[in-house]
Amino acid sequence: MKISPFKVEEWMNRYESGALYDLTTTCIKPLTINELCGHVGINAFDIPLTYGDITGSERLKNNIKSLYSNQELNNITVTHGAIGANQLVYYSLLEKGDEVVCVVPAYQQHYSIPDSIGADVKMYFLKEKNNWLPDLEELFTVVTSKTKLLCINNPNNPTGSVMPNWLIEELAERAKQKNVWILSDEAYRGLNMIGNPYSQSIADIYSKGISVGSMSKTYSLPGLRLGWVCAREDLINEINHQRQYNTISVGVLDDYFASVALENRNLIQERNFKIMQSGIKTFTDWLTKEDNVECVIPNGGTTALVKYKKDMLSRELCRRLQNRTGVALLPGETMEMEGYVRIGFCAVALEQALGLFSEFLRS
Numbered sequence: 001m002k003i004s005p006f007k008v009e010e011w012m013n014r015y016e017s018g019a020l021y022d023l024t025t026t027c028i029k030p031l032t033i034n035e036l037c038g039h040v041g042i043n044a045f046d047i048p049l050t051y052g053d054i055t056g057s058e059r060l061k062n063n064i065k066s067l068y069s070n071q072e073l074n075n076i077t078v079t080h081g082a083i084g085a086n087q088l089v090y091y092s093l094l095e096k097g098d099e100v101v102c103v104v105p106a107y108q109q110h111y112s113i114p115d116s117i118g119a120d121v122k123m124y125f126l127k128e129k130n131n132w133l134p135d136l137e138e139l140f141t142v143v144t145s146k147t148k149l150l151c152i153n154n155p156n157n158p159t160g161s162v163m164p165n166w167l168i169e170e171l172a173e174r175a176k177q178k179n180v181w182i183l184s185d186e187a188y189r190g191l192n193m194i195g196n197p198y199s200q201s202i203a204d205i206y207s208k209g210i211s212v213g214s215m216s217k218t219y220s221l222p223g224l225r226l227g228w229v230c231a232r233e234d235l236i237n238e239i240n241h242q243r244q245y246n247t248i249s250v251g252v253l254d255d256y257f258a259s260v261a262l263e264n265r266n267l268i269q270e271r272n273f274k275i276m277q278s279g280i281k282t283f284t285d286w287l288t289k290e291d292n293v294e295c296v297i298p299n300g301g302t303t304a305l306v307k308y309k310k311d312m313l314s315r316e317l318c319r320r321l322q323n324r325t326g327v328a329l330l331p332g333e334t335m336e337m338e339g340y341v342r343i344g345f346c347a348v349a350l351e352q353a354l355g356l357f358s359e360f361l362r363s
């Protein structure tokens with residue numbers, strides 16, 4: 001099976017580890033096992049390293065269920081990160097010739113995997129003038145009754161936009177009228193900066209709604225490689241059938257530590273909100289002083305999409321910036337958004353890095 005290069009992941013593999021200031025990051029400073037377990041006095045050395053429960057332990061599934069209002073254990077399967085979850089959804093639902101509408105910018109999986117399966121992929125681009133939120137009138141000229149699956153990412157990476165609950169509900173209502181599945185990549189769910197940190201989840205309100213979640217962003221545990229899918233039972237059964245060919249189970253330690261994290265999520269979220277609040281303040285202070293950029297201020301997630309006023313392609317800009325200053329940004333082109341860069345506002349040493357970016361923009 002041929003598939004396009006995954007541009008974001010290729011860029012990060014190449015440039016992230018050499019950076020002095022890594023603003024490509026989408027994670028909030030990952031936790032150590034000591035930080036995660038220290039305060040609850042857990043010692044994991046005696047856990048037998050078996051395959052564990054194949055589709056996720058009951059304890060973990062119960063913890064995941066507690067993040068939703070309308071899910072049962074048989075609506076949940078545990079996967080190798082959100083990346084594994086998304087892939088399994090596409091493999092389970094799509095066939096050659098199916099029509100898929102993807103709201104972009106989005107994680108590239110959402111258009112390149114359907115494309116590799118032979119689906120007819122249509123892209124609907126979010127617009128800055130709409131605060132990077134979908135205009136449903138416009139979107140539903142692209143989504144028709146021929147569409148099998150609509151894919152959204154909420155909160156959105158890279159723009160940090162958060163769909164308000166009324167918009168998610170209206171989206172679900174319109175999709176229902178057209179009998180369209182919705183895959184909502186909710187890897188950043190729980191990171192809203194205004195109001196309830198958790199947006200409405202599509203699986204809770206729509207029978208053809210599929211929600212993908214992750215331990216990587218909201219719970220600062222990307223190294224666990226643990227995600228999940230919530231969807232109606234017949235789809236979960238199909239996913240579990242596919243899943244046997246590429247997962248067996250997630251690591252038994254991943255399953256265990258994810259449970260510990262979700263059981264103590266208030267502590268993790270308190271810590272993360274402090275980092276986010278300080279990051280967004282530094283970022284918005286910088287925006288007000290920096291005339292060479294424009295940006296819709298994020299209200300969730302961990303990233304912002306910044307338009308720069310410099311006559312240079314985004315890959316070239318990021319390469320030169322990193323060579324000269326050690327600051328790594330993600331070129332917008334890797335997310336089909338030429339003329340922009342993505343900035344992770346929860347990054348370490350953000351203020352210094354933004355200062356260096358400003359100097360670069362002036363030079």
Ligand SMILES: Cc1ncc(COP(=O)(O)O)c(C=O)c1O
Pocket residue numbers: 026080081082083084107153157185187213214215216222225226227
């Ligand atoms: C929108 C989105 N979905 C999925 C993923 C993959 O996350 P995970 O680490 O859970 O596999 C990412 C990672 O950056 C992401 O931004």
